[in-house]
Amino acid sequence: MLFNSFSFLVFFVIVFSLYWFVFKTHNRYQNLLLLISSYVFYGWWDWRFLSLILFSTIVDFYVGHALGLTIKKKHRRFLLGVSICVNIGLLGFFKYYNFFIDNWVEVWSSLGITMHRSTLQIILPVGISFYTFQTLSYTIDIYRDKINPEKSVINFATFVAFFPQLVAGPIERAKNLLPQFSIQKKFCYKKAMSGLHLIIWGLFKKVVIADTCATYVNVIFDNYEQMNTLSLVLGAVYFAFQIYGDFSGYSDIAVGLSRLLGFDLMRNFNYPYFSRDIAEFWRRWHISLSTWFRDYVYIPLGGSRVSKIKQVRNVFVIFLVSGFWHGANWTFIVWGALNAVYFLPLLLLSRNRNYLDDISISKSFMGLKTIVNIALTFMLTCLAWVFFRSNTVSDAVLYIKQIFLRNDFSSQFLSIERYNFEALLLVLLFVVIEWLIRHYEHPFLGKYATIKSIGIVFLIIILGVYSNHNDFIYFQF
Template sequence: MLFNSLAFLVFLPLVFILYWSFKGSKKIQNIIILISSYFFYGWWDYRFLGLLALSTLVDYLIGLALENQKEKSVRRSLLVLSLCVNIGILAFFKYFNFFLESWTEAWGGLGVNFNISSLNIILPVGISFYTFQTLSYIIDIYRGKIKATKNFINFAAFVSFFPQLVAGPIERAANLLPQFRRKKRFIPSQIIFGLNLILWGLFKKIVIADNCAIYADSIFRNYENLNSATLLLGAFYFSFQIYADFSGYTDIAIGVAKLFGYDLMRNFNYPYFSRNIGEFWRRWHISLSTWFRDYIYIPLGGSRVGEWYRIRNILIVFLLSGFWHGANWTFLIWGGIHAALFIPLLITKTNRKYLNPKHSNSIFPSFRELLKILGTFSLVTFAWIFFRSESVSAAFEYIKRIFMSLKFDIEYLPIERFSVELVLLLLIFIGFEWFHRMAEHPFTGKLKWLKITVVVFMLLTLGVYSDYQEFIYFQF
């Protein structure tokens, strides 16, 4: 079920009313959340409900066993079992065909041909997200950071919590799981806050992302026939498509959770205002970047080891981050590009330079800061070309044509002429976010009702011209 669908528009109010009808019983409310979450997930494909239930049951039982086991070797075996089950399921559904095809191609290059057909495997929506969420639960129990929960309903609701089930944020058990044990109070201000976030998220998805998608998709499909300016514009459109699409989903997820009295972690913090790649990764997909930091980078030694090992650790983290996104060499190269951009900051010890943004209280950035922001955005946009392209060869050809076809007039596209209005809309959107960058949503201050009216108007007008699309990160 999609947040931007008519089905969800009916589903959400019904669950909301039913949930708060039993505000005196936390147990019944959790059961409602659990049943609603499975219904929400099953709306996409009911066949994968068993997979979600299996992952939940396995980690629930392993968590209890870890809690009651003091022998180190047994605890380690239980941890390995959880890793094997969860990563094994993820690897089969997401990476089996990739490894099979890469293996046969490698042997083919040596003159050995295998007639092995790939399997027709459907990737379950959200499997990368809920797998990492349950893994962090088991690892934290193993490390002694949290206690295993004995209430299966609470744990199953934690794993399947529908607002963030299919595209995050990837929640930690230490933050989300205790919230299923606390009695909820109906707080009108919290409901209003949640509705504001939902509205802003829908605006980013339907007005910004989906309109950008029309042009980005057309340009990337027809890149072989387009000139430099149009190709640069395509990369620019995709940068805002993926940002508005994914951060829009996150805003909606956090807003929906607020309606039921739950607090999810912030996943985006205006990443395109970053002044270097280090700052970008503290602002972009925060739940994933901190997951890799806590469960991969730090266990490898983090920054406590020598310089070459730190470089190795960063390279591993970024390559894994790329591979997490999909079974394609394009994602690995995308991760490698970000590693190559991050490592010089690590060597010069400037990767943590912008922990507290200097420009947070200024009306406009200084000229120097603006250059850094534009430079970082340009590098991120360059890397997005590999992320968006169907193959590595297509990405290189796309980049090649940017530098070889040096024409800077905007061409006609197969769908329609380039939209000047969309570029203006994006510039207004950038300015709007800049002036509201200290807030979690823009509907604050004296003009909040005017802003809400304008956003609703744009949803009803500009939104109707965009295609009905899933959220980009559903495929990951």
């Protein structure tokens, strides 16, 4: 079920009604309802993959329980190893089996030896990258004595399968989300309205911004050989807003749905395209994944407490693993490596923690410098996104090469595509709105909040009729 589908609306209305009107005084029944609902939600995609999430849940629940009963380092390391092997093993098999087989065949083919590809075709279970990382953080935190094992298997299973954030995050930590299942919920009108506003804003990002941009992105990237410089630049910019509107929109909806049910999820995006360097960008983009890699990979490798050489190694490890996490394609690995290259000068000059304050533009030379830094960071990000969007590395290289070599800025694509100028104005309006609300979660604050939200709803309905209804991009990861 897609968040922007009628079937999900019916599903959530039923869950919400039962949750608050039938089981409102019984926390255990509320959690059981959420667990069943989450399995229905996940099984709606493909019921066969329910066995995977059940298996991962059972393994990590009992590993966590066993970790709480032993203090012997040898036993604890073995138990942690079981959790890591099971979760990474499942993720590796279902997500990367086809990738490694394809590359194995290609290596031998380059040596003149014909290899026959296995007939086993592995289907990627939706959301597996997200819930495996979520359960891994649970066992790792118990191993580090940061949290205690969860005693209720229902609570833990619901934590793993919680449907608002199951298939595309945010990747929640057990320390934040798991205790919330033990608290008796009371309906809070203020929190519910905040959640509803986030859902509306998330749907606007997805249906109006992302799906509109997707129409032009597909045409440009599928026919990039015939496109001129301006069209190719537009394609990269449109994709930047497509993936941002799509993914941050999903996160906003997930957080909003959770608030309607009395839960608080972490913020996953914080206006990343206003970042002044690439380090700030990664503190604002997909925050739950960035902090996961920081806490469970970067810091264990030594973080910033080691020599510069090892710091460089750690940065490349983080970005390459992050790229590979996104998908079994060399384009994602190159995308990760390119971001590591962007990050490297900041690390070597010890400037990777420069921008920790709120973004503002003063009426001075510093204000001009801020604008230039934001524009430069956005440009570098868009170039990296070309690799993320392209089918192959060679396609991405040719796409970027043609941007710099064709030197043709005529209105080719603007002229042949209907509503292209309107789409550009829509994106610019979105940027202006985001800049004005950059200190807040959504634009529905202060006076006229209801009127603004109703206006956005009508815009979603009107423009949603004409846009393509695409799956959320991060479902494939």
